[in-house]
Amino acid sequence: MSEPAPQKAPILRIEGACTNIAQYHILQGVDLEVPAGAVTMLLGRNGVGKTTTLRTIMGLWRAHRGRITFDGQEITALPTPAISRAGIGFVPEDMGIFSDLTVEENMTLAAASGPLDSARLDWIFAAFPPLKTFWKKEAGTLSGGQKQMLAIARAMAEERKLYLIDEPTKGLAPAIIATMAGALRDLKAQGASILLVEQNFGVARMLGDTCAVMDDGRTVWTGAMADLADDTSLQERLMGLSMETA
Amino acid sequence: MSAPDHLPTMAQASPWQRLEPHVPLLLIPVLALLGFLLIPSTSSWLTLTVSGLAMGMMIFIMASGMTLVFGLMDVINFGHGAFISVGAFVGVTVLLGLSGLTGAPSLWLNLLAVILAITAAALATGLLGLAFEKVIVQPVYGYHLKQILVTMGGLIIVEQLILVIWGPDEIFLTRPEALKGAVTFAGAAIEKYRLVAVGFGLLLFLVMRWMLRSTRIGLIVRAGVENGEMVEALGYRLRLVFIGVFVAGSALAGLGGVMWGLYQEVITAHMGANLMVMIFIVVIIGGLGSVEGCFIGALLVGLMQNYVAFLEPKLALISNIGLMVAILMWRPQGMMPVVKAK
């Protein structure tokens, strides 16, 4: 299979990013491209640096070496709010819900550049009905799945040029995983650019166009998602699936 | 399939579970009732209660900025008391200069003088707060021990500056004409100024609460107390919000300092530092970062202080420590703990 839209300039490009957390060398050379209008999967075993990569893009950790370019602009050293306002919606691994605030207040804050758009809100409610039901409720009282919905809905609260989504199906029941996957497929169908960390291989295979696999703080393989999905021995070599079952 | 979206039923919630979130607020009438039972005369009780509420309101005004500053940026500002003292000196200087207004037998002219004085004090301490944040607090973000040492140093410097500018002696003042004396209600003499302090404190609390709940900036502050990183990831510059809160908190402390000066009818360079003990107690029992907890805590401390000072003067000092210990044994994070992401 051919890679989708290979001729397009990538919306995000990371070149040789190295990030330290305290005295630890966590990222040791991440190279990654996210094509515009496609879903790029970021895969790898636990603890290889996927979350750190997303946080480095957001400027929540700083790359001390390497270069991150977003939408034609270098963002490596920009402060986090500026990176966000450049057009990136971020769903962190821990969801980052404001639990003292209501669902509505969480969404209001997420639309940083103005009031919530009602058509967009209808679309979000259609994807995640519980958010409508619990609109006035404190977010801290939502279930885990509902919190995850809110986290993704917050990223969708405004037009974004890129979505960074960290393990949206983590710890969820199969029915809710399907809801999540459906919403992300919706987002994709609208032409969104997404960098998605996902451990559920079924979801990854369904959504992913291209794929980057990390190991030990480095990207070790990039290519079409379909190529990886078809090659179990490659999967085993890259992500140690056999090691994990052993 | 979609996720369950039914509304949960409240059937299983016991009365206690429904009552529990309101317990901190209920402690105020409970304490007042306890005072009522222990204090032999109803009129003394009424006087003490109003006095306790007035004191509590003023402590709240002085403490509110400090709890938010801690909640937002994890900054412990031992220098907060400096703003109280400076506010008092600036405000009282203005009041003394406006003797034409304060001496007039008109409530409105008197209030105008007080408003001008607290505005001047709030402006001065707001500016001082801006400088304090930049010079003293900013270099020590993230280092608690350094924060304590450096902000205490800042307090000492500001106190010395007050001594240089206003001289070494305390300044005595009298309240404006219309705020002198007391009104009699149900046989109890209630100082007029205390009623004004209660009304003004309540008004400030309601305004603050409205801002925190109903404005975008308030939402950012509340969200930032819980998870500052995520607020930044949504595109808001938390640092600017923090500076704004620091300045507002300093201005409120200065404003509270004027009110406290009018209450005590004397001001000293050390009054802010002396009040810090009570402010710390209030901030801790309220729950670090919680404005509502701070409000309730301040009223409890004010009432406790007044009741005990009447019943057993020797215990007045330690009664508030006792209150703090009791509350922390019940809720180790304070009455209204703020959820922290990290």
Ligand SMILES: Nc1ncnc2c1ncn2[C@@H]1O[C@H](COP(=O)(O)OP(=O)(O)OP(=O)(O)O)[C@@H](O)[C@H]1O
């Ligand atoms: N705050 C931190 N302090 C120290 N080390 C950290 C910190 N955060 C992450 N690490 C380390 O960095 C490495 C990469 O972590 P990261 O969370 O990026 O991995 P991940 O690929 O997202 O893993 P998972 O699939 O389990 O979410 C891990 O070894 C982790 O222990």
Ligand SMILES: [Mg+2]
């Ligand atoms: Mg992770």
